[in-house]
Amino acid sequence: MAEIVPDAEARPPDPLPPPGLFSADIPNLGPVIDPPFVDVPDFRQYLTPADTRPVDYESLEPRTGDEGRRQAVDAALSSDRITGKLDGKRYEVLEVGTQALDRQTDYPLVIIYNYTDNVVVEATIDPVRRAVHEVREARYQPPLAASEQSQALELVRDDGRLSEAGIDVATGVGLIVEDVNFRSRRYEHRLVDLRFGPANRYLPTAFAIVDLSDREVVRTGLVAQEGSS
């Protein structure tokens, strides 16, 4: 380690305290599980009710409202810089988020997924000019959009295997997973890991992996219900 010279010029008025000086009771307000699990014990009755009261606050208008989001999508999809990347591709606008330019400035960010090439096209929109400020292509997997979850569930429904096993496909909830094996045909594909089962049960009852890039169900299965009451 290089020699470290004491910071004589900027020495603070008081030394910092040792880390063990303070201790705190971590407030325990009890679990929030809605709907509650019906197949595992619930110990909430042993907790002392928390002493809470609502705090008033000033509600603020969002910096980019629904209209601003729509304008951002329109600006992105009407720009040659974007359409040139999406011509002939199967794509979907997943989200409109924000991108920080500096400490005070956020621009709307239109996030588009190109399923044909498995690439994300991001367009930063100048909200004053209503024009594309910057375009970026990146290979990463954004969070699963609600419309994508619906597509994945529809593919599982069409597949039929889970329905035939008595699984209610409508209970499916998903998360994105990635195949990082570059030799795999699913490498960099848009893969969804769906779990099925009543929301008030601790364990899911079934699963399905769906490839939204190839629009097919990769595999399905039941989840062992070990020890569940």
Added chain:
Amino acid sequence: MSVSGRVSWPPEAPVWTFLWELVDGDSEAIAFRDVRFRGKKVLHKASTPMIRVRYDSGAGPYKDPLSIGNMQGPVKVYEHNQGGFRHLTVESYHRIGRYHLINRWFFRTDGHILPQMHSAGLQHPSTHQHHVYWRFDFDIEGAANNLALAHLHATSDWGYGPGWLPLRQETWQVTASADAWSVINKQSGAGYVINRGPFDRPSDAFEPADMYVVAYHGPEDLKGRLGTAHAAGIFAHINNEDIDGKDLVFWYIAHLHHHYHGPEFEWHACGPLLWAHRL
């Protein structure tokens, strides 16, 4: 639809003032902006942009996005009293896949900040580890002249108290080398001491770091778009940049281990303890 509010609390004599927001399309849970304690700015922004989960069974891994799209019900803002302390509490409840997550922040009247992530539920019946990432964009009495320090297992005094080593360049650490950190204003010495939470387990190969400290750059604030399920990606922001007396961002990572024994009641918590110092 994005939601946002401005809080001054307690109403009779405010010590905490800030703006909170959840923005459509971003996945960093509640973002707290322009956080001031007793009128002094302490944070430009604080948020929770990433949770990564690794299962021993090989399922996943997953990156859980805390967004307005999976938030259940409204953001709750309330006062909580415990142990003689009053807390301003702000929380959001999310359901992601099969997980139930409470993102809860306590702001105590003495300046203590306690961000907590609570979780229940399983995506897969197997032992797994949650890695929760908090991003603190400190502005202790302003963006300039901030300094990060690590408390080493040593008695040497580098000018900030025994064991406190100034971190002059972007870096990352584990608790094997440092058991606490601090971010202060160099001139006043005011700031925060950051202790690991009592439930936060050791790091592992999936996420080797307990903290990262980097220089602030606007485009690096990716609001949940940084990293993947397989890698947090914060290393990409570390290039030995000088952070001594600069505007800096401190990442804290809690490692929450859930040992699966079969269906059982479980409600996990993790998160750091931020102690106000000379504020």
